Amino acid sequence: MPTGGLTGVSQDKAEFAEFFAASWESCLRAVAASSGNMTLAEDQTAEAFARAWASWRKVSRHPAPAAWVVRTALNAGASWWRRRSKETALACHDVVAVDGQRTGLDSAVLAALRRLPARQREVIVLRVFLDLDIDTTARQLGIAPGTVRAHLSRAFTALRNELTQATTMEAER
Amino acid sequence: MTHDERPNDSAVTWELRDSLSALTVPGRPSLAAITSRGRARQRRRRAGFAGLGVTGAIAGTAVAVGLTGVLGASSLGGAGTIRTAAFTLTSNANGTDTLTLTAGQVFDPALLQRALAQRGIPALVKTDAWCSSSLAAPNPASIGVLAFSSPVKSSQGGLPALGFREQGRIGAHIVAVINPAKMPSGTGLFFGYYDRDHALSPNLIYTRSYTCVSGEQPPANG
Structure with a gap:
């Protein structure tokens, strides 16, 4: 791999790491507040950050990358619920019941x-x-x-x- | 408050923001777990998602296939456990997945293939067939794609170096940890299920070009 490419990749990695560290908590809070399920929100937010990482060149140029993550997480949640409603015997993801009092979501x-x-x-x-x-x-x-x-x-x-x-x-x- | 809000709105805004700050949230996952999940996603995208339409084209003869897409994966990589009578597939926080096989249960290869796809792992599972690439892919155990918690006998070399089959039959709590992040680009996992022995053997194959031979078992020396 060309050295120039490596430099670009390293820079991308550093930028993403910085964004992830700075935005994880606020994104998770927003997703959890909107969905009402902390466990699911945590997974959706992680998935959205993973997607952001996979498309970081594009997401980093977005005017509000955190908003991109939150919307992606919420959309993933909507897909998850649609999928769950059609689940067959194979899929048996267990959703931990929301403990609103513990998380403050109530x-x-x-x-x-x-x-x-x-x-x-x-x-x-x-x-x-x-x-x-x-x-x-x-x-x-x-x-x-x-x-x-x-x-x-x-x-x-x-x-x-x-x-x-x-x-x-x-x-x- | 901003010029877009009326005086009463600012009270609601503050209430919303206070409630948001008061949420107890779990700690941030490691960056490695996120990037590992992202890499798995990139691999899925590159492999394409043409579905899992494996037909009976392999019957009796070796078939070389340009099968990009057969080793598909679902786009939903959510956490959770997929449990069937014969196996359990659990997603771990570090981006790996733990596959536990249960002895004495009827094993359905299609179910395992779907479950792996659901977890974002490109995989092909076939009964009484062995698939390999003409250009030999690395041994999945030696590059960290597969790790076995149960004691599994290693072979003398070649492929597969590790396999459930070498353990004899599928035993209770045979556990394999699959790390999709370690899978080289363009590869997928193959699991051959051999009904007679009730055994399962893994292999790593290149998804663009591989050959499946019906009725064939893994190389004896491999």
Whole structure:
């Protein structure tokens, strides 16, 4: 292999290692909060990072590689559930039951987040959890910035209503 | 808060971010585990996923095949355990997979092939046939693709150097650890199952060009 190639590969490896170290935890948190299952989220996030590594030349040029990882992980999760629903006798992956109290995934706001329509949830994950601006969120999702704002507004309204409801119920106890 | 949010939205934003920070998350896996998984994925992509449509073309004669794609793998490399009566395939955190064979159970080669594909390991499993490449692939045990936890007798040389068959029959808790990251580019694992002996022999083959001989068993010296 040419020396120049080796240098490029080493640089890629170093860049990926840096990205992985810096982004793993925030990506895992975002995926877990959205999916509600820490065990599954851990596997999906690892799979998404593995895919990022396999396509690092492309992913490294992405405007928001962490967003790429989170969306890939969430898409992998959707495929996993679709696949699981069609499983035959062969596949018997065991999903560890969610221990929400232990992981913190049972908080009222995260539970409410998971009840949002998928697109609103994606917008929250990218905009609030990954702190992307409106334009980058829009590019990432392939929709117009105005549509992002609309989804964001509906999502906030729904979350606020759910939280108000939860607070009222708590106060009435 | 940003200009896109209304005053009440910032409270929701903070609540979301607080809940996110309060999550208890497991530690980061090793970089090696991730890159190993990524390499397995690259191999799968290169090999193509033309499915596992192995037909009965090998009956009675040696057939040389350009079989890129037969040694397919599924695109889902998720963690977990695949359990059948005859074998268990468990994915390990370091990117390897542990195959445990159980004695006295009816072994279905197609099931093992599907299970390996599901774990992202390009593999071909056939009954009463032996597949090898004209250009000899490395011994899977000597390059770390396969490691046996159970004591398995080594042969004098050639292929296969290690095999369940050499142990006699499939015994209880014969365990092989498969490390797909160590598989050279363009290769796949072959497992020959021999019904008469209830034995399984592994080999490494080049997926682009290999030959399967029906009714043939692994080289006696190998």
